[in-house]
Amino acid sequence: MKLTDNTILITGGTSGIGRALAQAFHALGNKVIVAGRRKALLDEIAAQHPGIDGIELDIADAGDIARVAKTLIARYPALNVLVNNAGIMPFDNPAGAIDDATSRRILETNLLGPIRLTSALIEHLKAQPRATIIHNTSILAYVPIASNAVYSASKAALHSYALSQRFMLRDTRVTVQEIAPPWVDTDLIKKSGDPRAMPLDAFIAETMKGLATDAPEVLVEAVRPLRDNPGAHEHALVHGFNQSLVDQPIPV
Incomplete structure (x- = not known):
């Protein structure tokens, strides 16, 4: 995608990866709108970064999505980038x-939320000179x-949806990119500071470089071996991955 001259909506943009992406895009001169449930955090990021706007949105509520989509289209006619980032784990x-x-709650937030919001904004995005869904x-x-089976399944389903959406939008001006983070040092699981997690600033720097390309999937180098899931041998890979976490559990 082109990293400048955009109007960008980021869901779950008040903390973690979403907030860091908002700041990175804002620093490049884009108009950024962050969406989230907590007004206090929306106000905080707007105060700390003048020019970033906030909008209250419950991504798990279909009615709220419809309401907010109408507001966004009216308030930001140049909106051309949607970052479906909100998630719970x-x-x-x-x-x-x-x-x-x-x-x-996981499926409403992580899967149906992005599907519903994209659906509510898709015709607006298709009418833009160029647009991107991330x-x-x-x-x-x-x-x-x-230990997070439903979360993992929700993300696998969203990946599948992105594949289908990318194909169906192939003859439009809308491109679809996917980012697939590793364990990043945020408060997603209410735990931060583990040395096994990738530092947030390093993840954002590498991800922004990837988003600047036409790559359909943007991956940090550290996770490429896991992304190359070895087909029929995936059972041993998944078993070994989870056994490593049993042997060295995540502190909670």
Whole structure:
């Protein structure tokens, strides 16, 4: 994508990867709008970075998405980049009973939210001289982590959706890119500072370089071996990956 002269909406833009992307795009002179549920955080980022706008949005609420989409189109007619970044990552245990309400919340946020918001904005994006949709999935879309089975499945589904969407938009002016982060040092799982996590600033720097290309998938080099999931041998890969986390668990 072209990294300048855009009007960009970033969901989940008040913390973590979303906030860092907002700041990186803003520093390049783009008009950036961050969406999130917490007004206090929206106000904070707008105050710290004059020129970044905030808009309240519950990405898990279909009615709220429809309302906000109409507001965005009216308020920002040049909106041409959508970054579907919002996500939640509760722990679960597929070897036991999984709370249905939690599973629904994950799927409403991580999968249906991006689908609904993209659907609400797609005709507007198609009318722009150039537009980009960026889906933030996860390396766990390819190598699931067993302790977050529903989250991993939601990201695998979003990856599949991005593949289909990219094909269906092939004859339009809208391109689709996907970023698939590794474990990045944010508060997504309410834990930060683990030395195994990739520093956020390093992730953003490498990701911005990738987004500046036409690559459909933007991956940091550290996760390419996991992305190259070895077909029929993936069972051993996934087992080994999860065993390594059992042997050295993530502190909670």
